[in-house]
Amino acid sequence: MQPVRAKKHLGQHFLCDENIAKKIVNAMLEKDRTTPLIEIGPGTGVLTKYLINDLEHFTALDIDKESIEHLKKEFSEKKDKIIFGDFLEIDLEKSGGAKFNVIGNFPYNISSQIMFRILENRNNVSVVVGMFQKEVAQRMAEKPGTKTYGILSVLLQAFYTIEYLFTVHENVFSPQPKVKSAVVRFIRNDVKQLDCNEVLFFKVVKTTFNQRRKQIRNSIKPLFFSAEVTHPLFEKRPEQLSVAQFVELTNFVEEKSKV
Numbered sequence: 028m029q030p031v032r033a034k035k036h037l038g039q040h041f042l043c044d045e046n047i048a049k050k051i052v053n054a055m056l057e058k059d060r061t062t063p064l065i066e067i068g069p070g071t072g073v074l075t076k077y078l079i080n081d082l083e084h085f086t087a088l089d090i091d092k093e094s095i096e097h098l099k100k101e102f103s104e105k106k107d108k109i110i111f112g113d114f115l116e117i118d119l120e121k122s123g124g125a126k127f128n129v130i131g132n133f134p135y136n137i138s139s140q141i142m143f144r145i146l147e148n149r150n151n152v153s154v155v156v157g158m159f160q161k162e163v164a165q166r167m168a169e170k171p172g173t174k175t176y177g178i179l180s181v182l183l184q185a186f187y188t189i190e191y192l193f194t195v196h197e198n199v200f201s202p203q204p205k206v207k208s209a210v211v212r213f214i215r216n217d218v219k220q221l222d223c224n225e226v227l228f229f230k231v232v233k234t235t236f237n238q239r240r241k242q243i244r245n246s247i248k249p250l251f252f253s254a255e256v257t258h259p260l261f262e263k264r265p266e267q268l269s270v271a272q273f274v275e276l277t278n279f280v281e282e283k284s285k286v
Contacts, residue, residue, distance in 0.1 A: 030101075031071050031094045033202055038134035039091070041070045042158070044199035047210075052077040054192055054212050055130050055156040062153060067114045067131035067141060072098050074130065079105045088112050115144055119151070126151055132158040135204070139163065139179060145213075149186045155213040156192075164191055164209035176266045178236045182229065185221060185270045187213040223277040231277045235265035243268075247280065256283050 033039040042048055052074055055064070063084035069075045071094070075087050079102050087109045089095055099106040115137065119127065129152060133141050138159050145152050159167070162175075167183055168191040169176040183189060195208040221228055231250065238246035244261035260268065260276050268276065 030097050038136040040200040040204045042073045048073045058154050063127040128154040130156045135160045153215045161207040161209045164211045171269050181232050223274045228277045
């Protein structure tokens with residue numbers, strides 16, 4: 028019997044396989060053992076137990092009060108490292124430090140929001156190891172030229188090297204999800220700042236993918252004052268563009284929109 032009741036509205040599916048838990052933890056620790064680490068959604072503590080006693084700077088963060096109560100009892104000597112809070116809302120620098128890494132079996136219903144929050148804090152987050160719904164994991168790691176390549180692919184790959192580590196079967200969770208899962212590792216790349224207006228870059232990526240079946244010339248029209256403007260990339264669809272090409276397109280949009 029699980030020590031914490033899984034709650035559907037929180038998207039909880041508790042990992043029950045110790046070997047997979049160890050693989051997830053090792054995927055983080057083999058890259059970095061010293062940077063403060065935040066675990067999102069520790070649940071029953073299947074990852075927590077391999078981290079809380081070994082790492083000096085570790086925080087387990089959950090919005091499930093039952094989970095927090097269980098973990099504080101289970102790790103009573105380390106209970107100050109177990110925090111009730113929402114990763115999407117809290118002051119991350121206060122919780123994790125100026126630099127921090129992230130690990131977790133992420134609730135699938137907010138996994139994309141978690142990654143967008145990490146993107147907002149990309150200069151503070153060096154390594155992320157997370158469990159995602161398989162399709163979301165594939166989308167994040169996908170390369171240009173496929174139907175799965177999209178907004179998350181471009182924005183994350185602009186700042187992180189992404190590794191699809193392994194697929195996880197649904198039978199190792201309680202309750203079992205209806206989909207397969209996957210573990211992905213993100214490692215911050217050397218790009219401190221894109222060679223373009225980053226706010227506009229995000230806007231260009233989202234604008235074009237929101238009409239992904241159209242050629243760029245049609246989907247990008249709202250960003251221009253003139254319909255006469257043209258560029259070689261306009262002949263392509265957004266899933267065909269690399270990060271570097273989106274940077275090129277962003278610079279062109281900014282130049283022409285000022286004319």
